[in-house]
Amino acid sequence: MKRSLALAMLLASSLAPPARAANExxxxxAYAAAEAASKEAAGMRNQWTVTVSALAAAKKAADxxxxxxxxxxxxxxxxLAKASxxxxxxxxxxxxxxxxx
Numbered sequence: 001m002k003r004s005l006a007l008a009m010l011l012a013s014s015l016a017p018p019a020r021a022a023n024e025x026x027x028x029x030a031y032a033a034a035e036a037a038s039k040e041a042a043g044m045r046n047q048w049t050v051t052v053s054a055l056a057a058a059k060k061a062a063d064x065x066x067x068x069x070x071x072x073x074x075x076x077x078x079x080l081a082k083a084s085x086x087x088x089x090x091x092x093x094x095x096x097x098x099x100x101x
Contacts, residue, residue: 030058034074038051
């Protein structure tokens with residue numbers, strides 16, 4: 001229960017609208033953070049496909065000049081990547097408790 005609540009709060013906070021219009025620098029910073037978290041998740045062999053989709057959506061929005069949407073998608077991708085990292089670390093040894101002996 002605690003994990004799902006923390007995950008829900010993380011996702012909700014990442015989807016909050018920005019107070020001002022985003023610019024290209026905001027997008028690049030958000031995208032770099034999301035890409036780093038995504039690479040970390042991939043290194044753990046637990047990268048979610050929705051993370052990759054959110055990164056692609058961020059890039060597409062930025063290419064179209066919609067930096068508000070690009071930043072929002074990049075922040076969503078970062079939150080998803082961090083959630084997948086959390087899942088990988090919390091379940092690293094949890095499977096042992098479920099193993100039939």
